[in-house]
Amino acid sequence: MPEKRKASIDDVARRAKVSITTVSRVINKVPTVSKKNQAKVEEAIAALKYKPDISAQRLARGSNTAVGLVMPGYPGIFYSFYAIEIIRGVGHACEILKQDLVFHITSGYNELNTNSVGGVIFADIIENRKQVENAMAFGVPCMVINNIPEDLAVNYVGVNNIAGGAMAADYLVNLGHQRIATITGNLQTQAGQHRLEGFKNLLAKKKIALPPEYVLEGDYSRRSARIAMEKLLALPVPPTAVFAASDDMALEAISVAMEKGFKIPQTLSVIGFDDNPAAIFGPVALTTIKQPLFTMAEQAVKTLSAIVAGKKKSPIHVILAPQLIVRDSCSSPSR
Amino acid sequence: MPEKRKASIDDVARRAKVSITTVSRVINKVPTVSKKNQAKVEEAIAALKYKPDISAQRLARGSNTAVGLVMPGYPGIFYSFYAIEIIRGVGHACEILKQDLVFHITSGYNELNTNSVGGVIFADIIENRKQVENAMAFGVPCMVINNIPEDLAVNYVGVNNIAGGAMAADYLVNLGHQRIATITGNLQTQAGQHRLEGFKNLLAKKKIALPPEYVLEGDYSRRSARIAMEKLLALPVPPTAVFAASDDMALEAISVAMEKGFKIPQTLSVIGFDDNPAAIFGPVALTTIKQPLFTMAEQAVKTLSAIVAGKKKSPIHVILAPQLIVRDSCSSPSR
DNA sequence: CTGAAAGCGCTAACAA
DNA sequence: TTGTTAGCGCTTTCAG
Numbered sequence: 001m002p003e004k005r006k007a008s009i010d011d012v013a014r015r016a017k018v019s020i021t022t023v024s025r026v027i028n029k030v031p032t033v034s035k036k037n038q039a040k041v042e043e044a045i046a047a048l049k050y051k052p053d054i055s056a057q058r059l060a061r062g063s064n065t066a067v068g069l070v071m072p073g074y075p076g077i078f079y080s081f082y083a084i085e086i087i088r089g090v091g092h093a094c095e096i097l098k099q100d101l102v103f104h105i106t107s108g109y110n111e112l113n114t115n116s117v118g119g120v121i122f123a124d125i126i127e128n129r130k131q132v133e134n135a136m137a138f139g140v141p142c143m144v145i146n147n148i149p150e151d152l153a154v155n156y157v158g159v160n161n162i163a164g165g166a167m168a169a170d171y172l173v174n175l176g177h178q179r180i181a182t183i184t185g186n187l188q189t190q191a192g193q194h195r196l197e198g199f200k201n202l203l204a205k206k207k208i209a210l211p212p213e214y215v216l217e218g219d220y221s222r223r224s225a226r227i228a229m230e231k232l233l234a235l236p237v238p239p240t241a242v243f244a245a246s247d248d249m250a251l252e253a254i255s256v257a258m259e260k261g262f263k264i265p266q267t268l269s270v271i272g273f274d275d276n277p278a279a280i281f282g283p284v285a286l287t288t289i290k291q292p293l294f295t296m297a298e299q300a301v302k303t304l305s306a307i308v309a310g311k312k313k314s315p316i317h318v319i320l321a322p323q324l325i326v327r328d329s330c331s332s333p334s335r
Numbered sequence: 336m337p338e339k340r341k342a343s344i345d346d347v348a349r350r351a352k353v354s355i356t357t358v359s360r361v362i363n364k365v366p367t368v369s370k371k372n373q374a375k376v377e378e379a380i381a382a383l384k385y386k387p388d389i390s391a392q393r394l395a396r397g398s399n400t401a402v403g404l405v406m407p408g409y410p411g412i413f414y415s416f417y418a419i420e421i422i423r424g425v426g427h428a429c430e431i432l433k434q435d436l437v438f439h440i441t442s443g444y445n446e447l448n449t450n451s452v453g454g455v456i457f458a459d460i461i462e463n464r465k466q467v468e469n470a471m472a473f474g475v476p477c478m479v480i481n482n483i484p485e486d487l488a489v490n491y492v493g494v495n496n497i498a499g500g501a502m503a504a505d506y507l508v509n510l511g512h513q514r515i516a517t518i519t520g521n522l523q524t525q526a527g528q529h530r531l532e533g534f535k536n537l538l539a540k541k542k543i544a545l546p547p548e549y550v551l552e553g554d555y556s557r558r559s560a561r562i563a564m565e566k567l568l569a570l571p572v573p574p575t576a577v578f579a580a581s582d583d584m585a586l587e588a589i590s591v592a593m594e595k596g597f598k599i600p601q602t603l604s605v606i607g608f609d610d611n612p613a614a615i616f617g618p619v620a621l622t623t624i625k626q627p628l629f630t631m632a633e634q635a636v637k638t639l640s641a642i643v644a645g646k647k648k649s650p651i652h653v654i655l656a657p658q659l660i661v662r663d664s665c666s667s668p669s670r
Numbered sequence: 671c672t673g674a675a676a677g678c679g680c681t682a683a684c685a686a
Numbered sequence: 687t688t689g690t691t692a693g694c695g696c697t698t699t700c701a702g
Contacts, residue, residue, distance in 0.1 A: 006450075006474065008679055019689045024681060032687055049473065054451045055393035056679035059694045064390065066437075066451075071426075078423050079613065084413045087422070091406075091440040100451050103404075103438040105426040116389045116401075116435050138384070139341065223616045255590060259618050278414065281558045283594050343695055354673045359697060367671055391695035394678045 007048035016044040027052055054100075065308060066100035067301055068120035070112060072128065073105045074188070080220045081248055081276045082293060086123045086145060089297025097305055106131065114140040118308045121145060121300050126188055141314065143304040145296060147190045148319065155307065157300050157318040159291045161191045164322035165198025168243045168271050168289050171324055173206050176332045177241040177269065181214035183228040183253065185245035185273075192220075195245045195273060214239055218249050225249035229256040240333040241269035247276035250286055254329065258283065269330035273322075285327035292320055342383035351379040362387055389435075400643060401435035402636055403455035405447060407463065408440045409523070411556045416583055416611045417628060421458045421480060424632025432640055441466065449475040453643045456480060456635050461523055476649065478639040480631060482525045483654065490642065492635050492653040494626045496526045499657035500533025503578045503606050503624050506659055508541050511667045512576040512604065516549035518563040518588065520580035520608075527555075530580045530608060549574055553584050560584035564591040575668040576604040582611035585621055589664065593618065604665035608657075620662035627655055 009027075013020040018037050025033050026041045033041075044050070058064045069090050077083045094101040102117050106128055112135070114120060119141035125132055132154060135142050144156045172180050182199050185192030196215070203210045213235060216228035225244060229252065232238060244250035250272030254264050262268045264284045272279060275290035299318065306312040344362075348355040353372050360368050361376045368376075379385070393399045404425050412418045429436040439447050441463055447470070449455060454476035460467055467489060470477050479491045507515050517534050520527030531550070538545045548570060551563035560579060564587065567573060579585035585607030589599050597603045599619045607614060610625035634653065641647040 010679085020680080021682090021689055022687090025688090028681080034687060037688085051448065051450050053394070053679050054448065055390040055399065056694090057681075058390040059388070059394055059696090060679075060681040062681090062694060069438075078419045084419070088413050088440070091438060094438075095440055100448070101438045102401075103426060103429075103436045105423075105430055113386065113389065113435070115386050222613055226616055255618070259593070278557055281561055283590070345695085355696080356673055356698085357671090360672090363697080369671060372672085388695055391678090392697075394680090395695075395697040397678060397697090 006053075007050040009050075009052070011048055012041065012044045012050050015048065016040040063308075064116070064118040065305070066102050066117045067094055067304060068102045068104060068112070068114070068117035069123060070104040070106050070120060070128070070131070071123045072126045074126065074186075076219060076221050081246065081274050081278075082146075082220065083123065085293035086297045089294040090121060090123075090301055092294075093298040093301035097301065099301075099305065114138050119143065119304045121297075121304060122147075123297075124189060124191070125149065141304060141307045143300045143307075145300050148317075153315050155303065155314050155316045157296050157303065157320070159191070159296065159320050159322055161194030161291075161322070162198035162201070164273060164289045164291065165195035165200075165243075165245075166202040167198070167322060167324050168195075168273065169199045169202035169206075171287075171326075172241045172243065172269060172271060172330065173202070173208060175241070175269065175330060177239075178208060178333075179214070179237065179239040180208065180210070180241045180243065181216070181232050181239035182243040183216050183218040183225055183232075183245060183249050185249075186219040187217055192245060199243055218245065220246045220249060222248050222252040225252035226256055229253045233257065233260055233262070239268075241271070241330065243271050243273075245273050247272035247274040247279040247286060247288055250288065250329070251276075251279055251282060254282070254284065254286070265329050265331035266334060269333070271330055275325055280327070284329050287327045287330045288325050290323045290325050296320060341388075342385040344385075344387070346383055347376065347379045347385050350383060351375040398643075399451070399453040400640070401437055401452045402429055402639060403437050403439060403447070403449070403452035404458060405439040405441050405455060405463070405466070406458045407461045409461060409521070411554060415555050416581065416609050416613075417481075417555065418458065420628035421632045424629040425456060425458075425636055427629075428633040428636035432636065434636075434640065449473050454478065454639045456639060457482075458632075459524060459526070460484065476639060476642045478635045478642075480635050483652075488650050490638065490649050490651045492631050492638065492655070494526070494631065494655050494657055496529035496626075496657070497533035497536070499608060499624045499626065500530035500535075500578075500580075501537040502533070502657060502659050503530075503608065504534045504537035504541075506622075506661075507576045507578065507604065507606060507665065508537070508543060510576070510604065510665060512574075513543060513668075514549070514572065514574040515543065515545070515576045515578065516551070516567050516574035517578040518551050518553040518560050518567075518580060518584050520584075521554040522552055527580060534578055553580065555581045555584060557583050557587040560587035561591055564588045568592065568595055568597070574603075576606070576665065578606050578608075580608050582607035582609040582614040582621060582623055585623065585664070586614055586617060589617070589619065589621070600664050600666035601669060604668070606665055610660055615662070619664050622662045622665045623660050625658045625660045631655060 122144040124146045148158045184196045218224035272288040279286035457479040459481045483493045519531045553559035607623040614621035
């Protein structure tokens, strides 16, 4: 309760009877400090509960190592497994690297203050490409996740969603399905587009027809999946398999199908995308395409830090491969 | 790509041919600047794309207005509606107040650097009471959400979970149920404990028996609800109504029950807690106890800001009331 | 209404 | 190994 001013570096120096430089050295773990002084300083720091002032450090150092994370603010994003994994992954990596994480939810076009961070991670870019460009023009290292902006010399770590979509389709086709539908992700996102693209490509290659009513646009949310699924199952010729662009949607699709009396996978196969652990339990373990979201986020932070620290040079591009995880929600079509 | 140094205040001053003080004044909207200079400075700022350096401002001002948000790091928290709403609410409020949000996931007892923020919001305190105490001892304004720490003179905004639990039980009892079970929240959390407490109290008051096998401990996750529900429905005398301490759990409970052939609400009533919008769609609209999470988070930020700015005095205590939302998942028991 | 100058707390040459 | 001394970019008295 005492309104005592926080201890500053010279309080510590005075108590330890050394210069502030020495204190600064022990804070920054510069090795050239005698054991004796080291001990004295540490004692003083502990006694005074001293913590260096980050703003002052930044100012003096002329650099900033905090990581900015900007999340697109479109409705529903926070209810997606995707967003949560990214936040968790980035948060976790920052905790470990002892870096501050400054969080921005970008609702529209508000400028982001790149001044409070050393680098920024964009969790996908949807309508905010301008922000990325601005930040880059400003000399702030940027890293974009889950989006492969080919016409922008920016660092990114992404997943090969085209391959992922194709992988899902391929698996279903090999199982013998001919009537395969898809509930897409938000088609504003590159991931959504790419998964659909890969899916379509593969069906075309295998010469399997894809009637337009078999392509329903979702937005990754359970709700959109429910709506899509109801349409799909009401079709005169319903599909025997469906590829949902997220596990959340796949799970909801399964619920809807079961409510309508379908048996999974006997009368309907469902494959998802994500590898959401929640999809392992439930009535039937979900077959899905795994994308390493958490890893992607962690890697984004580490790479960005390395760049900010000057240990790596931009642009760094990483594209991770998705992976088929076979569980129990798909089988060959009954006939 | 030009590695040009960012423009600083005296670049602006030089270009506008005024002193840096004047520039500082227009940045801070001090009214005593002539229209003419004002315009010149603004022109220069725009031309140079100047943005004030936040660290320097903080240092000079001797204060920091960023808001810290610390989330307990226990497994699963990120998959809860609760966490997401808090993040959204806090994020949203910070966006509006133009305050930086620095985000901490506290995994265990790591100290948090209260130096980079002006105040910190604890999204519940579970095992990290020490952190709160430290921050307070350090003179950093704190605000705890969703927890009413009676032995700590800290600011908080919470929900009356005891009343909420009682409300759910009361509704079920009034409907005529005699065999009422509950799937609790994580009992490490105060919210989990309180909801259970309110629930038990009310049943006791109404003289309705609550056998121990009707109390299953969950952790707010869908998975824990599935496990609990399976046990519940396998009982020789299963309940006719279930109170789940979160909507996610209630939804999963409904799924499990439907898989086992129950009809909701005809043969089993289920009531949740949260008012998660996802629970409106699905096979049956969920009756629930609403808690204003988003509002709570927003209010926490606003109040904290006011305290940091010296406009309000600690401690401020807010307890919001939960509210019964009747939809379709409960009815009188059939007999 | 405007500007000069003194720091804010810390780091980083540069000397010693 | 240690200390001295400039700043880092900005705010804020305090005189003009």
